[in-house]
Amino acid sequence: MTFRQCALALILAASGCGGAPATRIDEPAIAKDFHLIPGSFRPGRGPDGNTVVYDAPGGLVVIDTGRHPEHSKRILDYAAARKLPINAIVNTHWHLDHTSGNTEIKAAFPKANVYATQAIVGALDGFLAESIPQSEEMLETSTDLAPETRATIERDLATIKSPAALLPDITVDTPMTIDVDGRALEINLTDHAVTEADIWIWDAATKTVIIGDLITTPAPFFDTACAEGWRAALDAVEEKPFERVVAGHGATLDRSGYLAWRRAFDNLLSCAVAHDGAECVSGWMTDAAQFIREDEKDRAGRMIVYYVDNVIRSSEARERFCRAR
Secondary structure, X not given: OOHHHHOOOHHHHHHOOOOOOOOOOOXXXXXXXXXXXXXEOOOOOOOEOOEEEEEEOOEEEEEOOOOOHHHHHHHHHHHHHHOOOEEEEEOOOOOHHHHOOHHHHHHHOOOOEEEEOOHHHHHHHOHHHHHHHHHHHHHHHOOOOOHHHHHXXXXXXXXXXXXXXXXXXXXXXXXXXXXXXXXEEEEEEOOOOOOOOOEEEEEOOOOEEEEEEEEXXXXXXXXXXXXXXXXXXXXXXXXXXOOEEEEEEOOOEEHHHHHHHHHHHHHHHHHHHHOOHHHHHHHHXXXXXXXXXXXXXXXXXXHHHHHHHHHHOOHHHHHHHOOOO
């Protein structure tokens, strides 16, 4: 069971896999046509990733769509307020907390093209398919699931079983650009980083990287990740002269903040070479302290212990998630 599956399971209610409600972070506008819809990670349910909306006269470009209906509604409400259609959806990776909202958006704007990698196809046949029996068993046998937990599990199952909106209309298998009112958004690819293939976006006009789950707080999400590929992806990002990074989860970082997160990440991986999660957690909590709120500390510690012991140090996980490297 991954940590985020744990967040949907009965064990959440029994032992508290979740944490305190995430505080919405009000961040300064990066540009007049750049709108950030922050995600959340509330107890009793899975997270929603951050969403970025680019606003152009001919329509909107939405980068990641969250998991829960209320997050999708915020995206659609923004489109309604701007009186503009959504022309394109870019999914940085296939995790459901970044893609489930595709369903509502495609229903409202069926002509919106989904830009995504083919990694979703393998996930539907493998990782996501494997989660179905466990999730169905939870719903059938668990009598004390919190309503939000049950609703999240049901939504995830519905998305996995009817995944048409997650599949790419335009497959991203090589770097490309999307034009937004004369501005080129550069789409870049990773090789077995957070997933088999992830997207990160370089916006040269604002010197901004929209990085997806290559940066997350209060801890890196290693559910389907390959440490070696993740490091290589961050190396590629650092070739850009960026001034800020929009994370997949958590606050936007300036360059110095990004570099501090990167040091904490590298130190965590170095620790995991020789030590288990219980020994590595204190290092992460110290190195990444500026990114972890007081109400997130317990959750962050559990995440690090789980990921070090069950993914980073696991030869089985490395074989599965790094197999092409």
